[in-house]
Amino acid sequence: MKIVLFGGTFDPVHNEHVKLARGALKELSPDKLIVLPSFVPPHKATACAPPEHRKKMCGIAFSFDERIEVSDYEITRGGNSYSYLTATHFREVYPDAEIIFLIGGDSFFEFDTWRHPEIIAEKTEIAVVSRGEFTEKLISRNSAFEKKYGYKAKLLSFRGDGTSSTYIRYCLMLGTPAENLPEGIADYIEKNGLYRGDERFEYVKDHLKERRLKHTAGVIEYALKLNAKLKLDREKVVLACVLHDVAKYMRKEDFPEFSVPEDMPDSVVHAFLGEYVAKNVLGVTDEEVLTAIRYHTTGRPAMTELEKLVYVADLLERNRDYSGVNKLRKAVEEDFESGFAECMRQGYKHLKQMLQDGGVYHLTADAYEYYEKNQENLTVK
Numbered sequence: 001m002k003i004v005l006f007g008g009t010f011d012p013v014h015n016e017h018v019k020l021a022r023g024a025l026k027e028l029s030p031d032k033l034i035v036l037p038s039f040v041p042p043h044k045a046t047a048c049a050p051p052e053h054r055k056k057m058c059g060i061a062f063s064f065d066e067r068i069e070v071s072d073y074e075i076t077r078g079g080n081s082y083s084y085l086t087a088t089h090f091r092e093v094y095p096d097a098e099i100i101f102l103i104g105g106d107s108f109f110e111f112d113t114w115r116h117p118e119i120i121a122e123k124t125e126i127a128v129v130s131r132g133e134f135t136e137k138l139i140s141r142n143s144a145f146e147k148k149y150g151y152k153a154k155l156l157s158f159r160g161d162g163t164s165s166t167y168i169r170y171c172l173m174l175g176t177p178a179e180n181l182p183e184g185i186a187d188y189i190e191k192n193g194l195y196r197g198d199e200r201f202e203y204v205k206d207h208l209k210e211r212r213l214k215h216t217a218g219v220i221e222y223a224l225k226l227n228a229k230l231k232l233d234r235e236k237v238v239l240a241c242v243l244h245d246v247a248k249y250m251r252k253e254d255f256p257e258f259s260v261p262e263d264m265p266d267s268v269v270h271a272f273l274g275e276y277v278a279k280n281v282l283g284v285t286d287e288e289v290l291t292a293i294r295y296h297t298t299g300r301p302a303m304t305e306l307e308k309l310v311y312v313a314d315l316l317e318r319n320r321d322y323s324g325v326n327k328l329r330k331a332v333e334e335d336f337e338s339g340f341a342e343c344m345r346q347g348y349k350h351l352k353q354m355l356q357d358g359g360v361y362h363l364t365a366d367a368y369e370y371y372e373k374n375q376e377n378l379t380v381k
Contacts (some may be wrong), residue, residue: 001097004028005090005124007036007074007083008056009165010338012172012189013061015180016163021062023158024102028127034090035062035070038081049194051075057189084116087123098155099123100115105130108153109141110373121149127159128153162318166224170217173197174242190257200239201280210246218317219244223309226336231308239284240292240310246282247273265361273298299344299367308340315343335375341371 004024010017025033037054047229049057055072062068073349074081083101090099100122103111111117114369120126126145130138138155146152163180172178173193178186189195197205205213220241227237247270252258258276260269275294292310295303299311316329328346332339348368360368372380 001094002030003094003097004030004033004100004102005036005086006033006088006102009023009306010037011049011165012056012168012185013057013182014163014165014168015182016160018061018182020158020160021068023156024200025065025067027156031067031098033068035068036074036086038074039078051190053194057185060188062183075233082115087120091123098107100125100127102127102129104306105138127156128154129156129158143260164221166223167193167217167318170220171214173201174213174217176210176213198381201242203282205244207246208248215319215337216242216245218319223313226309230305230309232309236286236306237309240289240306241313243274243278244293244310244314245270245274245297247277268297268361271314298361298363300363301366301370312340312343315347344368344371
């Protein structure tokens with residue numbers, strides 16, 4: 001008997017999950033594919049939808065093949081959804097079966113950092129789904145995997161795309177139409193009132209256009225992705241990102257007590273007004289969050305890590321498609337500090353080219369000079 005284990009938050013389940021399951025069924029030809037919604041995964045933030053709803057959504061999305069079973073094992077066990085416990089459990093249930101544990105390419109590179117990876121590799125066989133092309137890096141990783149665990153992982157030919165539950169979730173919380181959801185899932189979410197944002201999300205939803213709301217969801221998503229390594233306070237990251245463009249379409253004249261220097265370009269005002277609104281209308285008191293909103297467009301010398309994170313996420317989120325953006329994403333994801341400096345450099349050069357008189361706002365020019373001439377300042381906290 002051949003069994004494939006397919007775990008995840010599924011928060012919410014989306015079309016790419018379904019395609020992945022179809023690909024695994026085709027390539028691995030299992031007798032059973034067991035979908036395992038997690039309870040509280042150790043490498044991600046707590047899921048936004050209750051476990052019972054995520055299980056029901058999986059039941060709807062994966063109903064297309066009788067070989068698929070949605071299991072509540074990790075949900076009912078509770079606690080952190082450590083994969084070694086799941087692997088051990090299903091090895092005990094199916095002692096004579098060939099059990100394949102399906103993981104993503106990113107997880108494959110981080111596999112050695114998991115809790116007891118040797119138990120997972122012993123109890124099951126690892127199969128990997130990549131979100132990119134077959135690369136020398138992936139093949140090299142598999143060679144290292146073989147040396148450590150005694151066999152090569154199965155590298156499936158199925159290639160996932162950039163569909164993200166995180167992005168979908170924040171789009172829903174910001175009130176934008178959900179894309180890439182299997183049939184019946186959008187209705188289930190609406191009927192059960194899932195993925196509703198708090199009053200700050202509601203305020204943003206009421207004051208931004210749909211395109212800007214999708215941008216905001218993208219900024220949150222990308223910031224959280226980068227924050228997996230930075231490990232800043234998650235609530236601060238989300239709050240700064242959701243409010244960074246809150247004043248994009250507001251007029252400073254509507255806030256008599258708000259003022260900015262006369263030489264401030266109109267394109268910059270929304271960031272400073274956004275800080276004002278966050279503090280005086282929405283009651284945000286955290287200074288780290290407020291300055292991250294204030295300087296997300298201009299930058300400044302000696303930026304905090306949260307300021308850098310929001311600045312970078314604003315430039316590089318999934319909806320940005322300007323020339324060179326993929327190169328900048330790669331730089332930031334490989335080394336955040338040097339990638340941030342490159343974002344600052346390219347942003348400054350772009351402004352210099354756009355502005356015929358060379359009149360870049362002084363904060364941006366100061367930030368560029370600070371990081372260009374003092375590379376050691378990249379690590380300032």
